[in-house]
Amino acid sequence: MSLRVYNTLTREKEAFQTIEPGKVSMYLCGPTVYKPAHIGHMVGPVIFDTVKRYLTYSGYDVTFIINITDVDDKLINKAQEKGVTVKALADAMTADYMDNLQLMGVDTIDKFPYATDHIGDMLEMIQKLIDKGHAYPLNGDVYFAVTTDDDYGKLSHRSVDSMMAGTRVEANDQKRNPADFALWKSSKPGEPAWDSPWGPGRPGWHIECSAMSSKLLGDSIDIHGGGLDLMFPHHENELAQSECASGKCFVRYWMHNGLMQSGKNTGKVGGQHDRHGDSSAEDQIAGKLAGSAGAESVKTAVFAHHHPEAVRFFLLSTHYRSPIDFSSENIANTAKGLDGFYRLFENFERITGVSAYSLTVPTTREQSTSMEGLPAELARELGELRDRFLEAMDDDFNTGGAIGNLFEMRRVINGYVTQNKLEDAATPEQKAILTTAVTVLQELAQLIGVFRKPVQKSAGADDEFVAGLMGLILELRADVRREKNWAAADKIRDRLKELNVTVEDVKDGPARWSRS
RNA sequence: GGUGCCGUAGCCAAGCGGCCUAAGGCGACGGAUUGCAAAUCCGUUAUUUCCCCGGUUCGAAUCCGGGCGGCACCUCCA
Structure with missing residues (x-):
């Protein structure tokens, strides 16, 4: 069995083959830091953090980058509205974003490049595009000419013509083609500006990802991720710029995660459920979908009511490409499911005197936990479950399918404890067997980034x-x-x-x- | 109008042509255990069925066509 990955570009699952043997370069589009992180911002990082964990386990050396876009129209407007500098706002919102990632257990990211640290790289790329005839300056702006790229639209499967059919492209007589997008925007007085050959200005929306990706990971990378909403225009434009500039294939595998939606906005749930009680988490999403920028961070809006680990597990309980219906009720259900694992770990510690969170677990598939010394039946069951877990992960990171095996492992291990009455007394052999079994469970749990440390009990328990x-x-x-x-x-x-x-x-x- | 996605038990969810007489979780109901509970274990909870109707195939929840229903993007939102 080997890893297969769904590629948005081809709309097919493909065998995973890296550009450089044994190495994976991965770029995920990060946030524009103009308001506190909302729960939807956590989806991509959690998923790709899991992807990295699994790739690493599978023997790859992975470099994983998430960019921080800290210059943008929305950011400028918000800063003016609040009467703070763009930098102060960006720094504060970046800190909030990072805080939340940390709480979610997302800690495999190698670098968070900031757009403003790479203006020079962007200018270089823009110049190159102009030199190659793919871009043109216009009154201090610079636009990418979509008609010069024969492939334009190949990612989102749209043609330039079909885009004209929509009503969205505002008329700009000056542009050669209404679909042409800005690489560089001239700045108005009082706005952040950098010098350029075309006058003072700031980068357009898409260029920062192209420039940073190429600078930090090379012209061709293995995986580029992001939310489905970014496929067009953002990724389409990135793709066009990058390939026109470098003349090389920009991305090997485009991976897009489904978007989170609030139960309030789905007819299905809204029609059948009587929602009750606290719903600030739903409100956070609903507010977002309604277009009003939420003022509350995930930290206060969601984590006040749900443990981040439950939220993470919830996000991974469905396939990453599917939309996920966020509700407090759903997360509460997930949390109940997790309780059984926590109890198993408590039990384990009571029996063996060792913390389940301090076990040394194999970090690569090659060194997978040996089942030696286990009773045949137990070894067989755990082995089968582990195989099935890995098989699911190999199939386009099917975390939802994989997780079921974790629950079955829990059942099998609890069965061993119950049958042998280990809670009353356990021999050293039995303790060793139990330790091996829990190690196998933890080996897989680390791949989806859970059970890494004890969940914080509610206040008072350690008072x-x-x-x-x-x-x-x-x-x-x-x-x-x-x-x-x-x-x-x-x-x-x-x-x-x-x-x-x-x-x-x-x-x-x-x-x-x-x-x- | 254009580009896509989805419709599996009370709810969430896996399933990508035969191993499906369809994983797993939550919930519910029995049993073991317990002074009673809780936790744990065992069992039951879609068995002419995977929204409906046709078709392809030796064989379809899985492929194709047509309905019905829901959703997303094309509005610098991850």
Whole structure:
């Protein structure tokens, strides 16, 4: 089995072959940093972070870049509106973006190039396009001439003619063709400006990606990613510029992820569900779709209600090319599914004395965890599940299909624990077997970037004072239980439940408790 | 108008011509376990069925045609 990747350019899944053996260059279009990151901004990074993890596991040396577009009309307008400098606004919004990526466990990005650090590279590329006759200056602007590129439209499968049929292209008599787009825009007084052969100005929207990609990864790269919405015009234009400038194939595999949408905006859900309770997360999307820029960051709008790991797992539970229907309800369901894993890890630690998060897991497929020493049946089941997981990932990063195997592994491991009553007592051999089994699970979990560290329990769980009180209460409860005073024992448990504290009795030893 | 995508159980979701008498999760219902619970394990929950109607094929949820329904982009939004 080998990796296959869906290529937007050909509209087919293709065998994955890199330009340079063993190496992968990957560029993902990042945000224009003019407002706080919304949940939709997290989709691409999470997906491509997962792609990188899997490619690395598969033995590739991957270079992964996400650009930060820190000069743009929207940014300029927003800064003026707020009365701050463009740079101050961009810096603040970039920091917010990075914060959120960190919370989502996206940390495989090698470099975040800033558009404003590469103005020179853009000017060079623009000049080259003019020299080759693909671009022309016009009143201080520079435009790309789409009709000089025979291939123009090959990514989004549109022809220049068909685009004329739409109503969107505003008339500009000056441009040679209405579809021509700006590579360089002259600046008005008070706007950020850089000197250029055509006068002071700033780059057009698409040129920064072309210039930075070529500068940092080379004229031809393996993977270029982004949201489906960017396919046209952004990627189409990037493609045209880059190939006309370099004369080489720009991108080997174009990967586009589906967009997130709010339940409120889908007739399907809106018609059937009675949404209730907190919905600021949905509002964040709805607001976005309605065109009003949300003021709240993901951090406050979403992560206040849902653990980032649940959000990440949710994003990966469906295929990356499908649209995903965001709702608090859906994420809450995902979170419930994850709880079972956390409990398994807690159990594991109690039995073996080792944290499931500190296990050494293989980082490449070649060094995959050995099943040696496991009972035959367990080895067979785990082996099959691992194979199926990897098979799904090999099939265009089918995380949704892969994840099912994680749940089955959980079931198999829990079965081993239950059958052998490991919670009562475990031999060193049994501990070793359990450790191997959990290592296999963790090996796969790291590929989708989850279960890397313990999820932060809600406030109070690690508060010494609360822990002390709980210890006292449970001690008293243990006393009345010994006296078989069930009424009192149940009252304590029920009342705690009302306070969102769940008590679970353990056969021998102190009861467990957790806050929700 | 142009370019695409989608329609699988109560909900989410995998499935890319035979291993589908269709993964997995959430929910629900039984059973084991428990003082009772919780957690865990076992079982049941689409078995003339994969929106409908035709067709191709030895064989289709999977391919083709036609409906119906939903969605996205073509508006510098990831």
